[in-house]
Amino acid sequence: MNWYRKLSIKQKQVVWAWTFLALPVLFYVVIRFYPTFGSVLLSFQDWNLLGSKTWIGLENYEKLVADPVFWKVFNNTFIYLLLGTPVSLLISFIIAYHLDKVSFLHATIRAMYFIPFMTSAVAMAWLWRWFYQPVPVGLFNNFLASIGISQLPFLKSTFSALPSVLAPAIWAGLGFQIIIFMAGLRAIPQSYYEAAQIDGVGPWTVLREITIPLLKPTLVFLVVFSSIGFLRIFDQVFNMTTNDPGGPLNSTKPLVLMIYDTAFNAFDMGYAAAQTVVLFTILLLVSLLQLYVMRERT
Amino acid sequence: MKSWKKTIIGATAGAVMALSAGFAQAVEIEYWQYFYEARVTAIDTLIEKFEAENPDITVKHTTFPYADYRTKVAAAIPSGQGPDVVQLFYGWLNDYVEAKLITPLPTDAFPPAMIEKEFFPMVQAMKKDGAYMALPTAVRSLALFYNTRLFEEAGIDGPPKTLDELVEIAKKLTKKDAAGNITQVGITTGMNAQDHHWWREVLTRQFGGDPYKDDYKTVNYNDEAGAAALKWYSELETLHEVTQAGFMDEGQAAFKAGRAGMHIDGSFRIGALKSTRGLKWGVAELPAGPDGMKSNYSSYWVNGITSKATGEKKAAALKFLAFVTSDEAMQIWLDTVGELPAKPSAALTDANKADPVFGPFINGLGYAKTTIFANESGQRQVIMDAMQRILLEDQSPADAVAVAAEAEQKILNEYYK
Structure with a gap:
């Protein structure tokens, strides 16, 4: 330990920092980076999981670009993102904003909003799947039929299937977003509101000029977090459409489901890896873009 | 003191030897x-x-x-x-x-x-x-399960022997509510379950076709027979209205619940149906085609x-x-x-x-007949999509079959390249 004693305080701090960082670094290298590089490598190969791998260069990517299903799926993935993120953030903000002002049974209400987030996505997806069924089993359609309105196709139409799958996904994520929003709201110093009150500013201005700007860090976190979540949507789609995975006619298929299908039904691991690399790139770009757009501008 | 120690050591050694001998055998x-x-x-x-x-x-x-x-x-x-x-x-x-x-x-x-x-x-x-x-x-293999209680209720003597009889019987078994919503299907359908096998190996052959060539490496159902077979199958829903694809989520669930008169499924379903209380059912061979031809998928x-x-x-x-x-x-x-x-x-x-x-x-x-699949779920998806295009996009059965044949051939080519 002689060398350690010779170090300056600054150097000692560095040594300690790296000692503590060693575990996460090791974790990231072994659990994250190694498989990531492995799949990038695999995306240039042909492999059915059983035989040997053969190098085929860019063939998997060429196939991907020429595959109409991929472009359909690519589109779907962005529809999930562009519908899911704003709608879920808007709803959760409205709920959080009002819940923040409620003191009666506050904790109970908050817990109730949080329960769906803790529920297993699989159980929830199956429940909603049955809700959406036509008469005689579907809850929604039975209700519509009982009041004399014709049935809605929900999961059975290429138009309404995607929103029908998205709805429970949004609902399930609300609890988490509400909690984060409320933490953000609580973190805004009360003195700003008091100052606004003294100045006699209306509630809209308070919301626009104080609450939303000061919620920015929270908002950035939630936008990035939920965007990644919607880009990676899988459980809900997979479980709600097992009879026709990602259907009807690929109208609900997200990229992750296509990857799953290519890897574990067609056992075309190289092609699946190429799709994974594309998904990874999209996730990276979207995250960087959002961080850039929502960066501090003061 | 020494003696019990020795006893324990001896006993342990003996037990270890006995155990390892047991493992070796x-x-x-x-x-x-x-x-x-x-x-x-x-x-x-x-x-x-x-x-x-x-x-x-x-x-x-x-x-x-x-x-x-x-x-x-x-x-x-x-x-x-x-x-x-x-x-x-x-x-x-x-x-x-x-x-x-x-x-x-x-x-x-x-x-x-x-x-x-x-x-x-x-x-x-x-x-x-x-x-x-x-x-x-x-x-x-496949066979036709039928709900004997519903058959009796509708006054039907026995299971259909031909495809025409199947349609007629299915009509008698279908029930609708006042608004025209189907509440009981004559026959379950859904290409996702066993129906794609039924169409592939049974219906196309019964309408005069031969679904594959070269040891199942070449798709051959893209002809009049294939189109006629898919037309007949889709008309169960679109023309005769005796079924609804995915009725009660899964055909076998509808049949189990007593909401389906007939259901085509594999022999592996027998066990599950036997343990369904209150369900009375019978089994019949798949109905024969227009010229009496019989086929099955195994x-x-x-x-x-x-x-x-x-x-x-x-x-x-x-x-x-x-x-x-x-x-x-x-x-x-x-x-x-x-x-x-x-x-x-x-x-x-x-x-x-x-x-x-x-x-x-x-x-x-x-x-x-036994289909040799390259990628069963992929090939199944092709037939499911063909049916969806007929139901959702009003595509003609002939066009649907043509698109399906091309898609399935692509899967086969990739696998056998």
Whole structure:
């Protein structure tokens, strides 16, 4: 330990920092980076999981670009993102904003909003799947039929299937977003509101000029977090459409489901890896873009 | 003090020796299959019998949910982990053989000539380079399940013998509410379940076609027969309104719930239906085509020995394989799971042929075809999409079949390139 004693305080701090960082670094290298590089490598190969791998260069990517299903799926993935993120953030903000002002049974209400987030996505997806069924089993359609309105196709139409799958996904994520929003709201110093009150500013201005700007860090976190979540949507789609995975006619298929299908039904691991690399790139770009757009501008 | 210490040491040493001797004698082999309650019970029964006959061998039985099974097996076997004897779907075997992960059955213990004499001819697909790669315990075929209570209620004498009769009977069995919503279907449909097999191997042939050429490497249903077959199938919903694709989520669920008059399914469904309380049902052969032609689809799971099993484990594995493909095992499998024996000697007994439940399936085996799939779920998706385009986008059956044929040929070309 002689060398350690010779170090300056600054150097000692560095040594300690790296000692503590060693575990996460090791974790990231072994659990994250190694498989990531492995799949990038695999995306240039042909492999059915059983035989040997053969190098085929860019063939998997060429196939991907020429595959109409991929472009359909690519589109779907962005529809999930562009519908899911704003709608879920808007709803959760409205709920959080009002819940923040409620003191009666506050904790109970908050817990109730949080329960769906803790529920297993699989159980929830199956429940909603049955809700959406036509008469005689579907809850929604039975209700519509009982009041004399014709049935809605929900999961059975290429138009309404995607929103029908998205709805429970949004609902399930609300609890988490509400909690984060409320933490953000609580973190805004009360003195700003008091100052606004003294100045006699209306509630809209308070919301626009104080609450939303000061919620920015929270908002950035939630936008990035939920965007990644919607880009990676899988459980809900997979479980709600097992009879026709990602259907009807690929109208609900997200990229992750296509990857799953290519890897574990067609056992075309190289092609699946190429799709994974594309998904990874999209996730990276979207995250960087959002961080850039929502960066501090003061 | 010393004496009890010695006693303990002596006893421990003795116990360790006895235990290790015990371990050295008993060979443990591992058997994998997917989880399906009746199949698990059947294998447990077989293992019990096998272990009684072979006290020096123990068989460890491991199951996985069906959804994970193929992946687990594919991940475990190449890494030298997992089973010594494994159950694989016949369509998967080729990949395993090519990767040398399945050991061919030695010709002295399993002579090909004998297998060919004893097993149903469809098993010959398991032969490669003069040896058999794996053998099935049971085979499956399709038949028409019908709800006898609903038949009585509608005043129908018996199950349909032809496709025309099927339509007429289905009409009588369909019920709608005041708003015209179907509340009971005449027959269940859904290409996702067994119907794509029914269309592929049965309907296209009955309408005069031949769905594939070159050992299932070339799609051949893109003709009038294929289109006519799909038209007939889709008209059950669009014209006759006796069904609704995905009614009550799954056809078998609707049938179980007594909300479907007829349901086409495999023999593996028997076990589940038998345990459904209050459901009265019968089985009939698939209806014949316009000119009286009959066809059926048959598939099977095989037992193979993996490259992991060597030495005495391999010997034990071979013994176990011989046991699970014996007539006795096949009868147990039939009685427990409802899947049909893979040997005529076990299947075509008078008792089985006359059996009201197994009979139609066993008769179906006689004229059944086995599709050789490159990627079953991909090829199934193609047919499902064809049907969806007819239902959702008003595509004509001829166009739907043409698009499907092209898509399926692409899958086949990629696989056989």
